[in-house]
Amino acid sequence: xxxxxxxxxxxxxxxxxxxxxxxxxxxxxxxxxxxxxxxxxxxxxxxxxxxxxxxxxxxxxxxxxxxxxxxxxxxxxxxxxxxxxxxxxxxxxxxxxxxxxxxxxxxxxxxxxxxxxxxxxxxxxxxxxxxxxxxxxxxxxxxxxxxxxxxxxxxxxxxxxxxxxxxxxxxxxxxxxxxxxxxxxxxxxxxxxxxxxxxxxxxxxxxxxxxxxxxxxxxxxxxxxxxxxxxxxxxxxxxxxxxxxxxxxxxxxxxxxxxxxxxxxxxxxxxxxxxxxxxxxxxxxxxxxxxxxxxxxxxxxxxxxxxxxxxxxxxxxxxxxxxxxxxxxxxxxxxxxxxxxxxxxxxxxxxxxxxxxxxxxxxxxxxxxxxxxxxxxxxxxxxxxxxxxxxxxxxxxxxxxxxxxxxxxxxxxxxxxxxxxxxxxxxxxxxxxxxxxxxxxxxxxxxxxxxxxxxxxxxxxxxxxxxxxxxxxxxxxxxxxxxxxx
Amino acid sequence: xxxxxxxxxxxxxxxxxxxxxxxxxxxxxxxxxxxxxxxxxxxxxxxxxxxxxxxxxxxxxxxxxxxxxxxxxxxxxxxxxxxxxxxxxxxxxxxxxxxxxxxxxxxxxxxxxxxxxxxxxxxxxxxxxxxxxxxxxxxxxxxxxxxxxxxxxxxxxxxxxxxxxxxxxxxxxxxxxxxxxxxxxxxxxxxxxxxxxxxxxxxxxxxxxxxxxxxxxxxxxxxxxxxxxxxxxxxxxxxxxxxxxxxxxxxxxxxxxxxxxxxxxxxxxxxxxxxxxxxxxxxxxxxxxxxxxxxxxxxxxxxxxxxxxxxxxxxxxxxxxxxxxxxxxxxxxxxxxxxxxxxxxxxxxxxxxxxxxxxxxxxxxxxxxxxxxxxxxxxxxxxxxxxxxxxxxxxxxxxxxxxxxxxxxxxxxxxxxxxxxxxxxxxxxxxxxxxxxxxxxxxxxxxxxx
Numbered sequence: 001x002x003x004x005x006x007x008x009x010x011x012x013x014x015x016x017x018x019x020x021x022x023x024x025x026x027x028x029x030x031x032x033x034x035x036x037x038x039x040x041x042x043x044x045x046x047x048x049x050x051x052x053x054x055x056x057x058x059x060x061x062x063x064x065x066x067x068x069x070x071x072x073x074x075x076x077x078x079x080x081x082x083x084x085x086x087x088x089x090x091x092x093x094x095x096x097x098x099x100x101x102x103x104x105x106x107x108x109x110x111x112x113x114x115x116x117x118x119x120x121x122x123x124x125x126x127x128x129x130x131x132x133x134x135x136x137x138x139x140x141x142x143x144x145x146x147x148x149x150x151x152x153x154x155x156x157x158x159x160x161x162x163x164x165x166x167x168x169x170x171x172x173x174x175x176x177x178x179x180x181x182x183x184x185x186x187x188x189x190x191x192x193x194x195x196x197x198x199x200x201x202x203x204x205x206x207x208x209x210x211x212x213x214x215x216x217x218x219x220x221x222x223x224x225x226x227x228x229x230x231x232x233x234x235x236x237x238x239x240x241x242x243x244x245x246x247x248x249x250x251x252x253x254x255x256x257x258x259x260x261x262x263x264x265x266x267x268x269x270x271x272x273x274x275x276x277x278x279x280x281x282x283x284x285x286x287x288x289x290x291x292x293x294x295x296x297x298x299x300x301x302x303x304x305x306x307x308x309x310x311x312x313x314x315x316x317x318x319x320x321x322x323x324x325x326x327x328x329x330x331x332x333x334x335x336x337x338x339x340x341x342x343x344x345x346x347x348x349x350x351x352x353x354x355x356x357x358x359x360x361x362x363x364x365x366x367x368x369x370x371x372x373x374x375x376x377x378x379x380x381x382x383x384x385x386x387x388x389x390x391x392x393x394x395x396x397x398x399x400x401x402x403x404x405x406x407x408x409x410x411x412x413x414x415x416x417x418x419x420x421x422x423x424x425x426x427x428x429x430x431x432x433x434x435x436x437x438x439x440x441x442x443x444x445x446x447x448x449x450x451x452x453x454x455x456x457x458x459x460x461x462x463x464x465x466x467x468x469x470x471x472x473x474x475x476x477x478x479x480x481x482x483x484x485x486x
Numbered sequence: 487x488x489x490x491x492x493x494x495x496x497x498x499x500x501x502x503x504x505x506x507x508x509x510x511x512x513x514x515x516x517x518x519x520x521x522x523x524x525x526x527x528x529x530x531x532x533x534x535x536x537x538x539x540x541x542x543x544x545x546x547x548x549x550x551x552x553x554x555x556x557x558x559x560x561x562x563x564x565x566x567x568x569x570x571x572x573x574x575x576x577x578x579x580x581x582x583x584x585x586x587x588x589x590x591x592x593x594x595x596x597x598x599x600x601x602x603x604x605x606x607x608x609x610x611x612x613x614x615x616x617x618x619x620x621x622x623x624x625x626x627x628x629x630x631x632x633x634x635x636x637x638x639x640x641x642x643x644x645x646x647x648x649x650x651x652x653x654x655x656x657x658x659x660x661x662x663x664x665x666x667x668x669x670x671x672x673x674x675x676x677x678x679x680x681x682x683x684x685x686x687x688x689x690x691x692x693x694x695x696x697x698x699x700x701x702x703x704x705x706x707x708x709x710x711x712x713x714x715x716x717x718x719x720x721x722x723x724x725x726x727x728x729x730x731x732x733x734x735x736x737x738x739x740x741x742x743x744x745x746x747x748x749x750x751x752x753x754x755x756x757x758x759x760x761x762x763x764x765x766x767x768x769x770x771x772x773x774x775x776x777x778x779x780x781x782x783x784x785x786x787x788x789x790x791x792x793x794x795x796x797x798x799x800x801x802x803x804x805x806x807x808x809x810x811x812x813x814x815x816x817x818x819x820x821x822x823x824x825x826x827x828x829x830x831x832x833x834x835x836x837x838x839x840x841x842x843x844x845x846x847x848x849x850x851x852x853x854x855x856x857x858x859x860x861x862x863x864x865x866x867x868x869x870x871x872x873x874x875x876x877x878x879x880x881x882x883x884x885x886x887x888x889x890x891x892x893x894x895x896x897x898x899x900x901x902x903x904x905x906x907x908x909x910x911x912x913x914x915x916x917x918x919x920x921x922x923x924x925x926x927x928x929x930x931x932x933x934x935x936x
Contacts, residue, residue, distance in 0.1 A: 344524035
């Protein structure tokens with residue numbers, strides 16, 4: 001099943017939207033700057049609606065079914081969030097309006113900052129970063145600014161466990177740091193001896209994901225953080241996996257100095273087919289002045305009759321701006337609604353059921369799939385997608401076969417320290433029946449892998465397209481459709 | 487609500503796991519730090535939560551209740567109803583990055599079409615799948631140029647006429663490259679100088695020159711000569727655009743741009759208090775392997791049918807790790823979709839029409855405001871839909887008066903430029919009627935009389 005491109009559907013002279021004629025006297029156009037041709041397609045509104053509606057049906061999505069992508073927290077996206085973000089008072093406010101005309105926005109941002117601080121155990125929050133990776137970048141730049149402000153210029157290295165997400169080393173390099181890899185021990189925790197050996201006065205900090213990408217809570221986390229601090233470094237917590245910790249423990253209490261949130265993972269804002277995300281950053285007390293800004297503060301305390309007056313402030317030693325304006329406000333509205341509908345007990349419920357669901361799947365699959373680090377997991381776990389007696393079968397084949405059973409596959413080939421990794425994160429919003437069907441599909445696929453491997457090798461069978469030639473795509477590099485000359 | 491478990495189901499699941507209680511699942515968490523008491527308001531029902539945020543939203547005044555002449559990087563344009571109707575399809579907004587192409591062809595083809603529309607608009611060869619916004623796309627142009635020259639060229643030139651927030655973001659992004667200098671926008675430079683002043687700062691150490699088109703003050707310059715001079719010293723040129731203006735104006739691809747970046751918000755994305763927006767990033771094909779962010783490419787499946795995949799992934803962080811061109815992962819997929827739908831709907835004649843409406847209305851407004859005693863235009867070049875007005879009083883005071891008349895006045899340039907105190911940047915779009923422009927003039931006149 002294929003759909004023509006928007007250019008192939010174009011018919012010269014067709015119009016999708018009509019605009020009024022100018023109601024002002026005309027000024028001559030600056031002819032030397034006017035373009036000769038504008039090669040955009042020409043379609044009617046129904047053409048456009050049908051084209052994109054047909055395209056949408058080619059997508060798997062959370063509204064359709066289980067999307068157990070490990071490290072992505074593909075939970076259900078409450079519909080009320082979408083209504084809230086589109087309220088005209090939010091969606092139609094200009095970011096540069098006078099502050100007194102946007103007190104509602106500022107109040108919402110202020111409260112969200114306060115809530116995120118409370119949930120994570122940190123002293124300050126900036127909502128500005130656009131996504132997790134930008135939150136990481138912000139965090140590492142704060143580490144850099146902190147050492148610099150103390151005149152400590154020797155620190156040129158960042159420690160990153162070998163289980164870390166690829167954004168961690170990419171971020172460190174982008175921030176001018178040299179990356180030092182840290183091995184994982186046989187239980188899936190940071191190897192304390194290895195840590196001890198590399199810690200010195202050149203280490204600016206450690207980037208640690210906890211629960212880590214194996215889905216395991218590092219039992220030594222407090223000790224790890226203490227050791228890094230003792231050596232003069234700071235610890236950055238990658239908050240990608242915060243869903244497992246809501247109401248269970250607070251990273252700030254565990255000794256982390258900095259952490260980013262993914263509002264699009266933990267706090268249910270939709271993933272949008274690859275963004276927009278939102279990656280607020282929280283810091284401990286000694287780093288509050290370094291946060292990117294502006295951030296919202298109370299300018300004038302409220303009284304019994306009057307609410308406080310909110311305004312934007314720039315932290316005194318701020319690393320600066322990491323993007324335009326104040327962050328992804330539309331995502332903040334969604335997260336705000338989500339948190340207000342949960343309260344303290346509701347948040348703890350989220351973590352408990354996310355962890356329950358992951359452990360239930362783990363229990364159902366343990367006898368069929370090899371679990372390299374097999375202990376009680378947090379919100380996700382990693383299995384191996386290979387068997388010695390089913391040669392040639394790879395994690396990729398299992399993933400593709402799952403599509404035939406109408407499930408989105410788990411993350412594969414990550415983390416890198418597990419062979420043929422299948423990283424499974426069901427989230428708390430899946431019911432037991434769905435989890436049972438998913439486990440049964442995976443068990444059935446394991447049988448097929450041994451008895452009729454071609455079913456896996458040729459999968460998926462019933463999708464709009466079959467397996468695609470990625471080598472051709474990279475070699476011939478066609479990055480845009482044929483565009484007519486004029 | 488959103489957690490479906492019943493008590494018997496929960497009990498059955500705990501039993502299958504082999505634990506007695508939910509608490510037993512969290513034994514790895516140090517006991518001293520387990521179960522903090524969170525000081526958060528108690529849970530609200532959906533009805534109450536919606537009432538609460540509605541009341542917050544009503545504490546704002548917004549750009550449709552007010553008559554909006556505020557731009558400076560975010561613009562009040564009409565968004566056809568069809569755009570949001572399509573964005574609300576769960577098939578689009580509840581999907582994630584298309585890691586499994588067989589079940590993500592909707593997102594992949596839509597991004598491929600977005601890339602195509604952006605190359606058509608900018609006159610470049612290739613576009614990536616998006617950056618976060620105009621500011622970060624500009625910063626990524628700096629990162630790309632730095633790496634293109636392997637850190638051997640240590641100067642980036644940028645004039646004060648590039649959006650102040652983009653310049654600030656560029657500086658934050660590049661702070662880790664200690665040897666790199668970002669020059670050209672020092673406080674003593676006249677912010678309204680024309681771009682040729684950059685010419686005598688060009689040298690063999692220059693990696694990149696960044697200019698804006700139309701610039702932050704709305705002015706349009708021909709950068710052909712500048713681009714030629716930049717290329718003569720072997721450096722790259724990045725042009726920051728307002729993509730909507732390209733419905734009318736010559737694309738930067740025609741005057742020698744190597745990189746085109748910009749804020750995609752004018753293309754069908756609501757103001758939403760500053761985000762989420764859309765970072766546009768386009769370049770020439772020879773830099774395909776240097777570009778950061780995701781790229782969608784066309785290919786075929788095993789049966790020979792056309793399909794789309796994420797391609798050149800070997801540049802990206804999940805493969806290259808510390809050697810990646812950028813750390814970007816999640817970007818602005820849904821916003822790219824919004825702009826693809828917007829550009830498809832408006833098409834060739836619609837986008838030209840909107841751009842011309844902006845141009846005409848802005849020129850009418852400028853003419854009228856320029857005639858008000860006490861106000862003068864600071865326009866020494868052709869402009870698109872924004873222009874600088876010198877006011878008889880402090881801009882904040884003028885705006886306060888305008889607000890009393892239900893008018894959201896222009897941007898106070900004194901906030902970013904010391905020498906432009908009393909200077910206001912006014913934006914006019916297709917949304918502003920002649921009547922509204924006349925009201926603005928009347929209200930401005932009242933201030934000048936004081």
